[in-house]
Each structure stands twice: as structure tokens, then as C-alpha cells.
Amino acid sequence: xxxxxxxxxxxxxxxxxxxxxxxxxxSTEVGQGWDFYEEVLKKTKPNDSIxxxxxxxxxxxxxxxxxxxxxxxxxxxxxMVDIANKNLKKTKLSNxxxxxxxxxxxDFPDNCFDIVADRHCDFTPSEVFRVLKKGGYFFTxxxxxxxxxxxxxxFGRGQGYDIKDGTLKNKYLKQxxxxxxxxxxxxDYNSKITYKTEKDYIxxxxxxxxxxxxxxxxxxxEILRKFIEKNKTEKGIETNSKRFIxxxxx
Numbered sequence: 001x002x003x004x005x006x007x008x009x010x011x012x013x014x015x016x017x018x019x020x021x022x023x024x025x026x027s028t029e030v031g032q033g034w035d036f037y038e039e040v041l042k043k044t045k046p047n048d049s050i051x052x053x054x055x056x057x058x059x060x061x062x063x064x065x066x067x068x069x070x071x072x073x074x075x076x077x078x079x080m081v082d083i084a085n086k087n088l089k090k091t092k093l094s095n096x097x098x099x100x101x102x103x104x105x106x107d108f109p110d111n112c113f114d115i116v117a118d119r120h121c122d123f124t125p126s127e128v129f130r131v132l133k134k135g136g137y138f139f140t141x142x143x144x145x146x147x148x149x150x151x152x153x154x155f156g157r158g159q160g161y162d163i164k165d166g167t168l169k170n171k172y173l174k175q176x177x178x179x180x181x182x183x184x185x186x187x188d189y190n191s192k193i194t195y196k197t198e199k200d201y202i203x204x205x206x207x208x209x210x211x212x213x214x215x216x217x218x219x220x221x222e223i224l225r226k227f228i229e230k231n232k233t234e235k236g237i238e239t240n241s242k243r244f245i246x247x248x249x250x
Contacts, residue, residue, distance in 0.1 A: 023059060025203060026196040029241060033189030036141045037064050039245065040117050043137045044068065048114035051131065053103045054121020058084030058096075061117075065096050068115075072108070074101035106131050115139070125175040132250045138181075142168055144242040146190065148210050151239060154227040155220075159209045169244045181248040188244045196236040198228060 037060055040050070047069045052061040055073030057080060065071045073096065075081050084098040101107055104124045108131045116128050118140040128138050145160030145167060152158030160168070169186060176184055195201040205214050205224075214220055231238050 022204070022207075025200045026236075027193055027200060028196075028235065029191050029193045031189060031191035032241070033187060033191070033243070034245065036119050036139070036245065037061070037117070039247070040064070040115060040137075040139050041067060043139075043247075044115060049112070050115040050117060051106075051108070051113045053116065053118040053123055053128075055084055055098060056080050058087050058098055060119070062087060062091060062093065062096065065091075065093050069095065071096040072113075073098045074103065074106075076100070076102050103127070125172070125179055129179045129181070129250065134250055136250050138176075138248045138250070139245065140172065141243055141245045142172070144169065144188065144190075144244055146240070147242040148239045149242075150231060151211065151227055154230075155211050155223055158211050165242075169246070172246060176246065176248050181250055183249040184246065185248075186244060186246045188242070190240055190242040192238065193241045194233070194236040194238050198237070201228070201237045 041064060044050075044067055048067075049070050050061075050068050050072070052058075052071065052073040055061055055075050058073050061071060061073050073084055075084065075098070078100055081098050081100045088096055088098060099107075103118070103121060104127065106124075106127045110130050111133045113131050114133055114136045116132050116136070116138045118128075118138075120141065120143060123140060132138055143159065144165055145163045146165040147160075148158070152161045169188075173184065173186060195204065202224075205211055211220075228237055
């Protein structure tokens with residue numbers, strides 16, 4: 001078996017894992033600007049309610065759910081909602097519900113959440129504004145176009161590869177400013193992140209859109225082999241993580 005076949009077989013084995021729980025990944029990060037849900041908690045008051053858009057398997061929101069009176073997590077994937085409900089059953093929490101829902105049309109009344117959080121999911125600003133209470137906060141963290149730029153250059157394609165860095169952030173800021181938010185802030189960071197093993201990094205490629213349709217194009221695994229060979233150090237496979245966060249008060 002050559003090295004490219006090894007990575008293809010490893011990719012197929014990793015693909016048998018169900019869920020989007022990245023907490024098991026063995027990685028180290030230097031220069032991370034914040035922890036998203038820690039930022040959310042800084043604005044949280046006793047008895048607040050929260051809507052978590054793009055909740056995935058619910059792992060992250062479940063860790064802070066005890067800080068809220070009630071929690072709704074929504075995702076557009078039924079598989080993710082099913083996983084989130086399985087994860088919920090492992091807890092003793094009674095204030096959490098996970099629902100299948102499209103973020104472009106939120107099936108909630110006006111002014112019903114103190115906090116709306118969105119991590120790495122598309123959203124519709126007018127819908128966020130509608131369901132948010134007066135005095136409430138909206139948080140979103142998104143992946144910048146300059147994220148993992150070394151592997152995108154290796155493949156000559158990738159999420160936001162041909163788009164100027166900052167385009168998505170500016171689009172969302174422009175949309176939010178058209179609404180009557182009382183204060184809007186945004187921050188960026190560009191950290192160095194190292195994934196300890198090939199398995200860790202391939203899991204990332206498998207379950208994120210960094211390289212769209214990775215593994216389906218001829219030569220993908222040979223490009224991956226060369227990328228790992230070039231970017232592997234004693235600590236693991238190095239790349240960068242570039243994120244921005246927007247915090248808007250209603």
C-alpha cells in the first residue's frame with residue numbers, strides 16, 4: 001500500500017464516526033483570541049434564555065446550559081438533532097430542547113430570547129433581531145476566509161479561497177447595521193493550531209468544508225500526503241485557525 005492509499009483508507013475509517021464532536025481531537029492552539037461560549041456567559045444574567053443556532057450535536061451548549069432558565073438548540077440536519085437529543089439524555093438537564101429548524105425562518109415568537117448564539121452557522125439577521133428581546137445580545141463566530149490557508153493553497157481550492165479575507169465579516173456587519181442594534185462590536189484572531197496525528201487532521205477535513213468534496217477528486221490524497229510531509233513537525237501537522245466574532249446588543 002502506498003502512502004496516498006494509506007490516507008484514503010484512513011479517511012474512510014474516520015468517516016464511520018457519527019457526529020460533529022471535535023472535543024476529542026488532539027490539538028494545541030497558540031494565539032486563540034477567545035472561547036466563544038465563555039464570551040456568551042460574560043453577558044448572561046440569571047434566568048436568561050438562549051437560542052443556539054447550528055447547535056450540531058449540542059456538546060458545547062450542553063456544557064453551559066445550567067446557566068440559563070431554558071435553552072433551545074436548533075440545527076437544519078435531522079442527524080445532528082438526533083445526536084444532540086442522545087447527548088441530552090446523558091445529562092440531568094431538564095431545561096434544554098433540540099429542534100430541527102432552518103435558521104432563515106425561526107419558528108419562535110418575537111422577543112423571546114435574551115441571548116442568541118451562532119457558532120459557524122449561517123443566519124438571517126432580521127430573524128435574529130425579531131426573536132431577540134430588547135436589551136438582549138446576539139453572538140456569532142464565523143470562519144474567516146484566511147483560515148487554514150496553507151492547505152487551501154496546496155489544493156488550489158477551499159472554503160472562501162478565492163474571496164478576499166474579511167468579506168464575510170463585512171457582509172454580516174453591513175446587514176446587522178441596517179437593523180436597530182444599539183451596539184455592534186467585532187474582533188478577529190489568527191492562531192497557530194497543530195493537530196497531533198494524521199487521524200486528527202483527517203477527521204477535521206472529513207467533517208468541515210475546508211476543502212469541499214475532499215477525497216472525491218482524483219489526486220486529493222496525493223496532495224494531502226505532500227501537504228502533511230511539508231507541514232508536519234515534531235508536535236504534529238501545523239495550520240492556522242482564523243476566526244471573527246460579532247457581538248450585537250439590541
